[in-house]
Amino acid sequence: MRVYNTLSGKKEDFIPLEPGRVKIYVCGVTVYDYCHIGHARSAVVFDVVRRYFRYRNFDVRYVRNFTDIDDKIINRAKEEGIPWDEVARKYTEEYYRDMDALGIERADVEPRATEHIPEIIAMVKTLVDKGYAYEVGGDVYFEVKRFPGYGKLSKRSMDEMVAGARVEVDERKRNPLDFALWKAAKEGEPAWESPWGPGRPGWHIECSAMSMKHLGETFDIHGGGADLIFPHHENEIAQSEACTEKPFVRYWLHNGFITISKEKMSKSLGNFFTIREILDRFDPEVVRAFLLSTHYRSPIEFSEEQLIESEVSINRFYSTVMRVEVYLERMSGKTRKTAEEEMLREMLGGFRARFEEAMDDDFNTALAIGHMYELVREINRCLDSKPAGGSARELLTEAVEALRETGGVLNIFQRSPAQWHSSLLRTKKLPLTEEEINRRLSERREARRARDWQKADRIRDELQKAGIVLEDTPEGTVWRVKVGSE
């Protein structure tokens, strides 16, 4: 496997610290507001990274934190007039609601900053004792110029940064780039006792303390959004390596941003969509497919049109599975070989290797999905050729199974066509129940049997207007929810 390491700026062979095991830490969220689609991208991308390592038979230990104490949480608490820990609790719950819906698996360990205060204090103390940090009036700062490697991740020198600094100058800091490890509490703010007086941890220190506690002083992969490279991850490296005198992380992985009209989606620009706004109108599987349709390091433009395209793609998969199901139910027992059957067999033979080759190359999900749809087309070609017999049955079943299995790594393609369509019925808020649709279907079946095409077409048109498409096949009539611009 090859992964792009932000630290080296190139793709590298992935060699785990311990053979067969991989330890991953991903920066989660600060729980002070609803998550937007950018948070979803990061969550989905690293969820897939984790699933792929597992597919590759690695023993994966996956840690993702919650920042549950921070200035933003304190401010939010003031705004809402509720205690700060109530804010954290509420938005942690909302996080789970969104991420569970998106099919993001829970991490093996989900540490919270407030549950690691002793570890954080111990680490800050070590840094002070070693002379990497200094205390000023109850605040403790990391002294950046004491750490020679500072800037190695974000590829800048300290001089450049100081020169172009837009950082507000704090007179108490020895250098504008020095960052807070511990912040003294102001009147009425949440606080924990420490050797420097009551206060709370700075933002960066929690990730160092928690990742090292749960994964060790050196671990394999640290991930997050590209906006965390500087200063967050740069600072994590400085304080962690200063503390342990060991390399902190072997591979740094960063996902690209979501853009709207080519501009980065962000809280401050206000051009963001929350996950639940999107899930109100699109199926979670569609959102995942959308987020994985572009390589994880590239920017991805968010638009309604793109989501609809993804919906059409996913629908294509389930339509094909439905075709296979219906076909196999009625397939005659006689054997009938076709050339297309052989072509499918051949394509299926190399399919997993192609999938793995794509994913091995820095998690190229876009290419992997491309291979999946090539297989979908070949399945359809095979069905069109109307093969029959046990080996054809086995082949079609295996092909669908291969798509489900590889789809499992991306957590797509996991439902039945019936589940997909009944879910679409709800997502699109169609004013029809499945019972009603089936009733109309049997009415139409009678009409067609009587060759009353007018009535049959009328029923079809009515359903079409209500968002349901009918397909008459030799094996009977099936219904689907209308997607895209049909």
Add this chain to the structure above:
RNA sequence: GGCGGCGUACCCAAGUGGCUAAGGGAGAGGUCUGCAAAACCUUUAUGCGCCGGUUCGAAUCCGGCCGCCGCCUCCA
């Protein structure tokens, strides 16, 4: 100002030295169908922002130019 990235068909998007430049969407034509739908087939980039260069050979490497974006402040 410093550092970095991107520019592939009507749209999205893979491809980073060598077979016909994946895949999806949209459009057009066709096969199938009672008619449709779905599916399949054909078709839509002699060319990968522009100009040079390296090479037997470049979308892919190098240089310049144009355009877009990101980071340097909280941010996934």
